[in-house]
Amino acid sequence: MLSYRHGFHAGNHGDVLKHWVLVLCLDYLKQKDKPFFYIDTHSGSGRYSLKDAYARKTAEADNGIVRLWQAAELPDVLQPYLDLVRDSNQGKLVNYPGSPALAAAMLRENDRLRLIEMHGSDLAALQKRFARDRRVKVLEGDGFVSVKGLLPPETRRGLVLMDPSYEIKSDYNKVLKAMNECLKRFANGQYLVWYPLINSVSAQRFSEQLQKLPCETWLDVQLKVSRPPQGHGMYGSGMFVINPPWTLREQLEQGMPALTHLLAQDDGAEWTVQVNS
Secondary structure (H helix, E strand, O other), X not given: OOOOOHHHHOOOHHHXXXXXXXXXXXXXXXXXXXXXXXXXXXXXXXXXXXXXXXXXXXXXXXXXXXXXXXXXXXXXHHHHHHHHHHHOOOOOXXXXXXXXXXXXXXXXXXXXXXXXXXOHHHHHHHHXXXXXXXXXXXXXXXXXXXXXXXXXOOOOOEEEEEOOOOOOOHHHHHHHHHHHHHHHHOOOOEEEEEXXXXXXXXHHHHHHHHOOOOOOOEEEEEEEOOOOOOOOOOOEEEEEEEOOOOOHHHHHHHHHHHHHHHHOOOOOOEEEEEEEO
16 A cells, blocks of 8 residues: 555655646647647646655655755756746745646646646645636546546547555556556557556556557666565656657756766665557
């Protein structure tokens, strides 16, 4: 079992990998003038204070975004993501933008955001945060189920981010089921699935199961920041991208060595990229 409410782990190494890949994929979609939809199945509250009790209880940002923030030099490919984090602050790192905030900062006037959340407090914060943004609709519900009704998007261009908590083992099967149904409705969409690397049978098999989804092209990147612990602690994470931008592999190869070096917690840190095209 993994406790992974967004607020507890804002800005940790999993967020850094997830949000960097998200920024790269959104930037690629923006290269064409035609509008697109961004759909977030597990949105959280959208933005997090790194000073509140939730974040300081774990202090995981210290081994994540804080290391990038303090880095003397970064590869150019990592800079747009860090710039978005800087734009959410005023010289001092006190807030961390979640995926809804990052997407909202990047998307254009005619693009659309559909943000799904089921937890009451996070939902209320999300609704308040985007109340005046006409591009955004905040939807209450189970992201695994609600996403199906949003596909295919009106513009036939879209990106879906699915990053559940994986607090219960059934989340792994729910992701696989939801992705199969999404691909039936919108095979050409771009899908990003974040997943944790932990010592459990479900987690260890998950990457292989994702690779068997009915899609022709995919990219699977993993970042391990340490050797696997004895217990269930998260020692890394992965991003599985269906219909990835053709530029993504090269961008990851440019940035992952530096990112792994910055976020390493011991000599077990490493990264891998697998591609099927």
